[in-house]
Amino acid sequence: MTKTKKPTWGPATLSEFDGVRFLHLDSIWVQGAMRIRKPDQIELEYVQRMCAWMLWRDPALLGEGHAVQLGLGAAALTRFCHGPLKMQTTAVEINPEVIAACRQWFRLPPNDARLNVVNEDAARWVTADANLQTADVLNVDLYDHDAASPVLDDEAFYAACRGVLADGGLMTVNLFGRSASFARSALRIARAFGSDQVWSLAPTKEGNTIVVAARGVQVPHRDVLEQRAANIESRFKLPARKWLRLVRPLPMSILQAL
Template sequence: MKATTSWAEATLSEFDGVRFLHLDSIWVQGAMRIRKPNQLELEYVQRMMAWLLWRDIDALEREAGELHAVQLGLGAAALTRFCLHELRLRTTAVEINPSVIAACRQWFRLPPDGPRLTVLNQDARQWVDDPAHLQTVDALNVDLYDHEAASPVLDDEDFYAACRSVLQDGGLMTVNLFGRRASFARSSLRIAKVFGSDQVWQLTPTKEGNTVLVAGRGVRVPDRETLLARAATIESRYRLPARKWLRLVRPLPMSILQGLQT
């Protein structure tokens, strides 16, 4: 993100039991169901947890205290709350806009920092570029948009290479992109060049056009039977539509992968 001392102010709206975060515009930056604050309300945010399909869920729960989840972009803190409270992972959120952090603490049930939670008012690029963070992350969620939600504010090969560098071997990244825009192919190609085409998958777009990409650092794709069992476990334990994800996930299209040859 570009360095600046002026940030869009966080505001909120509420409708039908859901509280929404905005940044000086009509665009929704995040949401929370007031009576179920740890539930992931928005469909694309749910899909940002699709990395769970590539992990042994029983092992993840046994090792939760040793695993590290990081969110680049706080939004309404939905993923941060979920990783902290539902998965019980050590969780770090990196957000450049102090107004967003204050709003999440006041309106979106973001707890104070503690042994398992760190919220940093910092540029996401600076965080991933820090050598101290090399291979320290098991799950990385990247959702970095400006106040108009027009396009990712960090979207180049150097940034995605830094994202890969902070992942442990077997670590996974999910990225929110707009799949119905021309920028999607460019962003996907940049990620595939860094991670390798066999380590990148996409879910088909939501009705709003959000497409979540999953990228791994040396991950192995389980067989179909294992995936089906794992999806059922994710649904029963975390109330996420993981069996639907299986129907939606696929490799990047050949039209994008052909760009790797140029």
């Protein structure tokens, strides 16, 4: 009988500069960051924009429901959902070195009644029957150690992500907006969710583009979105009014390919 070879993981390392601690995975590329004196503050701009789902969600429900992160990074989204938002929170991370690093260096608390950090393959997690329609928020940030491209990025994966969402649920995905891969990824998401349930934010200066996808969400009127953005800024100190200015429908070239 042939034994399955266990994967080997490169070491998780850290660097610090100007009060910010950075996570690396056996490379120079940053996999996450935390301001040491303000661990609940989301440091990286693209990670802040991963919270843009909040614009589409009723403010009365912001602290309710189940938030899931696929890819732990430096645990910024996990800390935010579990801490300031006080949501039931699950993080799925395939690399045990990342989980250990987050517990040691990035203020990730131990599992408790509202937090479950799972050492598992995200592809397997999203297809498990037990996880169908269990998430109200799904954050997807799955990159290899070189941070070159998403490691899970096909239509079947995004369809499974939609299956994980409850009705009215919202997903954010980190893509590279200045890469040719963005159009391919966005098209796959639109095919899984429907073109009327997918939006994107303009790229950050580093090129990260956040895509928001929803399962059965009615888009509020602009003035309602503006009120929500102001509320998010007041309560959570996130630049939500800027997000709202950056939200775009998918490009016509992608819609025509559906």
